[in-house]
Amino acid sequence: MICGVVFSDAANRFSFCAFFQHLFVLIKISIDGKVLLCYADVMENNEIITYTATCLFGLEKFLGEEIDSLGYKRIETIDGRVTFEGDIGAVARCNLHLRYAERLFINLGSFSASTFDELFEGTRALPFERWIGKDDAFPVGGHSVKSLLTSIPDCQKIVKKAAVERMKETYRTDWFNETGVKYQIEFFILRDRATVMIDTSGVALHKRGYRPAALAAPLRETLAAAMVKLSRPREDVLLWDPMCGSGTIPCEAALMMTNTAPGLSRSFAAQEFESVPKEIWKNAREEALSLIKKSDFRANCSDIDPHAVETAQANISRAGMDKYVKCFCADALKIETGGVRGTVVCNPPYGIRLFDREQTERLYREMGKHFATLDRWQIYILTACEDFERLYGARADKKRRLYNGMIKCGFYQFFKNKK
Ligand SMILES: C[S@@+](CC[C@H](N)C(=O)[O-])C[C@H]1O[C@@H](n2cnc3c(N)ncnc32)[C@H](O)[C@@H]1O
Numbered sequence: 001m002i003c004g005v006v007f008s009d010a011a012n013r014f015s016f017c018a019f020f021q022h023l024f025v026l027i028k029i030s031i032d033g034k035v036l037l038c039y040a041d042v043m044e045n046n047e048i049i050t051y052t053a054t055c056l057f058g059l060e061k062f063l064g065e066e067i068d069s070l071g072y073k074r075i076e077t078i079d080g081r082v083t084f085e086g087d088i089g090a091v092a093r094c095n096l097h098l099r100y101a102e103r104l105f106i107n108l109g110s111f112s113a114s115t116f117d118e119l120f121e122g123t124r125a126l127p128f129e130r131w132i133g134k135d136d137a138f139p140v141g142g143h144s145v146k147s148l149l150t151s152i153p154d155c156q157k158i159v160k161k162a163a164v165e166r167m168k169e170t171y172r173t174d175w176f177n178e179t180g181v182k183y184q185i186e187f188f189i190l191r192d193r194a195t196v197m198i199d200t201s202g203v204a205l206h207k208r209g210y211r212p213a214a215l216a217a218p219l220r221e222t223l224a225a226a227m228v229k230l231s232r233p234r235e236d237v238l239l240w241d242p243m244c245g246s247g248t249i250p251c252e253a254a255l256m257m258t259n260t261a262p263g264l265s266r267s268f269a270a271q272e273f274e275s276v277p278k279e280i281w282k283n284a285r286e287e288a289l290s291l292i293k294k295s296d297f298r299a300n301c302s303d304i305d306p307h308a309v310e311t312a313q314a315n316i317s318r319a320g321m322d323k324y325v326k327c328f329c330a331d332a333l334k335i336e337t338g339g340v341r342g343t344v345v346c347n348p349p350y351g352i353r354l355f356d357r358e359q360t361e362r363l364y365r366e367m368g369k370h371f372a373t374l375d376r377w378q379i380y381i382l383t384a385c386e387d388f389e390r391l392y393g394a395r396a397d398k399k400r401r402l403y404n405g406m407i408k409c410g411f412y413q414f415f416k417n418k419k
Pocket residue numbers: 214215216217218219220242243244245246247248249302303304305308330331332333347348349350354363
């Protein structure tokens with residue numbers, strides 16, 4: 001593959017720098033008497049890139065397993081992030097396939113940073129030019145946790161200044177217009193160690209594209225996927241969300257059971273990146289499409305609010321999952337098994353954004369009584385209510401801590417529901 005071109009002696013520094021981690025052979029070609037010098041990359045796709053995928057707290061295990069199954073090598077897992085190694089193709093494959101990730105970053109490097117000087121020097125040493133061109137935009141954001149550098153605005157300024165200094169040297173210019181492609185730079189400082197990264201996702205990955213408008217208090221799609229995974233969906237067991245709101249849980253269940261990559265209906269920031277070959281996106285989409293399978297899986301998606309049912313139906317149609325999910329209006333306190341095996345997975349109001357405390361307590365008491373009549377069905381309920389088991393009237397067989405955005409929740413799992 002010819003991946004860098006220089007016209008006769010007009011050396012282009014960016015072309016050279018963009019490929020500096022590759023091994024080149026120089027080829028001379030004559031076209032219409034003009035001499036072209038081409039760099040041919042003989043180590044195509046062999047570059048090992050370090051990535052970080054972020055996720056909601058509590059989903060690291062699922063995210064790690066997905067990364068393993070895509071064939072990449074995990075290096076480290078900490079709260080809310082998994083670091084791993086992969087080739088350039090991982091940019092496309094991970095953005096498309098990772099069901100539990102919020103974002104995928106390319107790591108530029110990590111270093112100790114307990115002072116602003118260390119942050120500046122560490123950042124300036126990083127190969128920004130490997131990815132970012134002379135005219136591209138590179139805004140900076142970030143976080144600091146358990147570290148001496150606590151002022152995010154100050155860290156932002158320092159990282160930006162250091163990136164500019166680095167690029168000034170590389171591109172031999174004093175001014176950057178930043179009118180080109182946007183490369184969002186993200187720093188993360190944990191216990192005085194900084195990691196500087198480039199966001200490849202753009203819009204967060206929980207936004208799959210099928211839910212343009214949601215109702216009040218929707219679940220993040222990534223969390224809904226994790227709830228589904230924990231409920232161990234099967235083709236011969238009906239999954240029912242009787243408080244479906246915008247339909248996120250049944251939709252994620254159908255996507256999972258048909259092995260549909262969650263990112264197939266959206267685009268990603270790195271599709272615009274000059275140094276990410278266009279064909280990796282085409283290949284990854286083709287691969288994802290070939291992996292979709294038909295399934296006998298069925299889900300019910302119901303709510304007492306007709307507007308919610310309408311919204312859920314529209315979202316499920318947009319996701320192409322109508323065949324697997326039936327939407328209808330119903331009171332959750334009146335649902336029946338219909339003599340089939342089933343699992344309830346739901347996210348009732350918590351008394352925070354929907355319902356007041358009294359309504360919520362009444363609902364939980366009624367749910368406990370009614371769901372106990374669903375013979376041998378398993379019940380999975382996510383709520384932020386600390387008092388849930390007392391109100392529901394039963395102790396969960398298993399309880400797992402999950403976060404709905406910033407809201408600390410319990411995922412209550414009842415395995416042995418007897419009539
Ligand atoms: C927190 S929202 C669910 C959000 C949903 N998981 C999503 O992702 O959009 C709770 C839903 O419970 C519904 N609800 C409350 N009481 C109900 C009942 N008795 N029967 C059915 N639905 C009920 C509300 O209308 C609301 O849509």
